[in-house]
Amino acid sequence: MERHDREFPDLPDELAATVRGLRNRAQGCPRPALLQAAHGGVLPAELAEPVLRHAETCLTCQTLVESIHALDAEPIEPGMQQRIRERIERERSGSRRRFLWFWPVAAAAGVLIVLAVSVMLRGRPPAAATRPTAQESKPAPVLAWEKAPIVLPPAALLVWRGKDDSGMWKELQTALLRYQSDDFHGAAELLEPLARKYPSLAEAQFYLGVCRLAGNANEGAAGSLEAARKFAQPPLADYVAWYLAMAYERTGRIREARQLLEVQCGHGGELGARACRGAQSLR
Amino acid sequence: MQDEFEAVYRTHVEAVFRYALRLTGDPSKAEDIVSEAFLQLFGHWGSIDTSKLPGWLLTVARNRAMDHWRKASAERPFEESVELSAVQRSVDLEHWLREEPSLKPIHRACLLLHFVHGMTRAEIANHLAVSESKVKGHLQYGLQLLRKSWKTTSAGGAHGAA
Numbered sequence: 001m002e003r004h005d006r007e008f009p010d011l012p013d014e015l016a017a018t019v020r021g022l023r024n025r026a027q028g029c030p031r032p033a034l035l036q037a038a039h040g041g042v043l044p045a046e047l048a049e050p051v052l053r054h055a056e057t058c059l060t061c062q063t064l065v066e067s068i069h070a071l072d073a074e075p076i077e078p079g080m081q082q083r084i085r086e087r088i089e090r091e092r093s094g095s096r097r098r099f100l101w102f103w104p105v106a107a108a109a110g111v112l113i114v115l116a117v118s119v120m121l122r123g124r125p126p127a128a129a130t131r132p133t134a135q136e137s138k139p140a141p142v143l144a145w146e147k148a149p150i151v152l153p154p155a156a157l158l159v160w161r162g163k164d165d166s167g168m169w170k171e172l173q174t175a176l177l178r179y180q181s182d183d184f185h186g187a188a189e190l191l192e193p194l195a196r197k198y199p200s201l202a203e204a205q206f207y208l209g210v211c212r213l214a215g216n217a218n219e220g221a222a223g224s225l226e227a228a229r230k231f232a233q234p235p236l237a238d239y240v241a242w243y244l245a246m247a248y249e250r251t252g253r254i255r256e257a258r259q260l261l262e263v264q265c266g267h268g269g270e271l272g273a274r275a276c277r278g279a280q281s282l283r
Numbered sequence: 284m285q286d287e288f289e290a291v292y293r294t295h296v297e298a299v300f301r302y303a304l305r306l307t308g309d310p311s312k313a314e315d316i317v318s319e320a321f322l323q324l325f326g327h328w329g330s331i332d333t334s335k336l337p338g339w340l341l342t343v344a345r346n347r348a349m350d351h352w353r354k355a356s357a358e359r360p361f362e363e364s365v366e367l368s369a370v371q372r373s374v375d376l377e378h379w380l381r382e383e384p385s386l387k388p389i390h391r392a393c394l395l396l397h398f399v400h401g402m403t404r405a406e407i408a409n410h411l412a413v414s415e416s417k418v419k420g421h422l423q424y425g426l427q428l429l430r431k432s433w434k435t436t437s438a439g440g441a442h443g444a445a
Contacts, residue, residue: 018376022399023399060377
């Protein structure tokens with residue numbers, strides 16, 4: 001009669017001993033998660049190197065990695081799929097609520113500031129129109145200037161929650177209210193010191209660049225937009241690339257403008273399509 | 284946009300989850316990564332060419348998995364033990380697990396995690412994101428096959444499953 005092992009009750013003794021032998025040997029193997037991460041190339045080099053060296057000569061580890069890799073096409077449990085869906089929906093609606101709350105408050109603050117400024121300026125001679133004239137904003141031969149939309153990161157919301165310790169976003173907001181009302185010259189005057197004070201604040205550099213382009217200060221615009229490019233995250237980064245290409249074109253750096261647009265073209269979407277057309281026109 | 288996003292989600296969520304799970308070995312971390320990848324996609328919806336999916340999502344998942352391992356500073360570097368490597372290897376069983384044509388990858392993974400890494404059924408189910416009852420079935424099938432192969436070769440006088 002077949003005798004059965006305690007640890008492997010489903011196996012006869014001799015087979016159980018063989019399995020135990022394999023397990024003993026595997027005590028020298030890395031744990032599965034580490035093995036999988038090393039093979040997926042996501043482990044820091046100092047952790048990955050010994051794991052990969054071991055796996056090169058370990059048939060058991062190789063089989064495990066390959067078997068788990070082959071499971072990529074396996075369906076996941078419906079419960080898991082549902083949980084992820086609910087979580088995304090929750091976070092999406094949370095973020096929508098935050099933004100819905102932001103814009104009415106921002107609009108109200110904008111109106112208050114405009115009212116305050118108009119009261120202060122009452123009685124003074126009318127200021128010169130600040131919207132760029134056709135002469136000032138002489139359109140580039142190919143890439144035509146248009147007002148960039150206001151794209152702010154979620155951190156900018158902190159200004160409304162009293163958590164803007166440095167006052168950075170508050171200053172940016174004041175400048176952007178001028179930008180919003182097409183006072184590009186006034187906006188640039190506020191953005192210049194802000195960009196000097198916070199050189200890595202991509203939004204300040206970007207809108208300064210856009211305002212300078214509006215005033216045909218193209219060399220300065222290229223400098224600001226190059227600074228913005230270093231720090232901008234998507235989706236702002238896509239806008240930065242477009243306006244920097246415009247600045248390059250206006251300053252005669254056509255090849256650089258085209259290169260930028262060609263990269264942007266590969267990103268797809270509406271901005272990508274515009275970049276594709278721009279790159280084509282610059283050929 | 285809502286419908287399009289929903290369709291993209293349904294098409295790609297499984298692949299992104301499986302990929303994240305493979306890179307982290309941790310279902311709850313994989314869940315975090317997948318949620319984050321789709322939320323990023325939602326945030327950049329207008330600027331992303333959907334024909335580039337799921338590549339874009341997989342890149343986000345990969346980057347987040349790298350962050351996860353970078354933060355896992357408590358992870359001890361793996362050190363291969365020379366003594367343990369020298370232990371008598373169950374070479375035949377090792378080959379059988381790799382080469383037996385009747386085993387599917389899911390059977391091999393379950394058997395290896397159980398035999399070699401000593402994981403319980405619940406731990407394997409968690410690691411592979413399948414139900415415990417499925418793991419039970421896969422292990423039963425694999426063990427049955429192993430016993431049969433073992434009996435056949437033992438009867439032939441050889442010690443091993445291959």
